[in-house]
Amino acid sequence: MIEVFTADTPNGKKISIMLEEIKYDYKIIKINISKNEQFEPEFKKISPFSKIPVIKDHKNNVTVFESGAILIYLAEQSGKFYDQDKKTIINQWLIGQVAYIGPMLGQHHQFHHYNPGKSQFGEERYFKICTRIYEELDERLAQSDYLAGNFYSIADIATFPWIARHEWHDIGLKNYKNLTRWYQLIGKREAVQKGYDLLQKGEKIPVV
């Protein structure tokens, strides 16, 4: 049994999707980040940056924070979506997601979706960066079916829930035909649909 300390956000959904994909038993423990529960001293002991997601794997008596590290851990435990001979390419797309795609789209959510009208500079800056990200992903996906090559990997699992916020991004996902094809392909997976509905409230993957 794996406990997942999480919230219903793209970073949170990465982990529930992975756990559904590898068919592990897991239990969701909600951390209400809008009520600052991430700063509780007990949580900080397992999450030094006070962020979700974190997992506690009771079988191995280990806790893991940082979504990329959690995906690698679960992939290595299960032997899925992180082939030994493909690690270098998977790592590049995975780290690109956690270090670039997630933080930039996250800022775009702040300026464009949650706080429009507060900063023209912030809105323009992140709209432009996120348009670039859509272009870059589209270019990559013109060359291969999935991000790291012609195989589904933890890099796709990490990136999918961020692109699933495409309505908030307002960039026009349907105009990026390779990214749309990838998004629809992954969105058809049963495990992705289940894991996306992290709180089990019947939440559906947004259509393009």
Ligand SMILES: N[C@@H](CCC(=O)N[C@@H](CS)C(=O)NCC(=O)O)C(=O)O
């Ligand atoms: N680099 C981290 C980012 C995690 C992250 O930003 N989590 C957000 C929610 S999506 C959070 O916990 N925010 C609360 C806070 O920063 O106070 C990861 O990939 O796990």
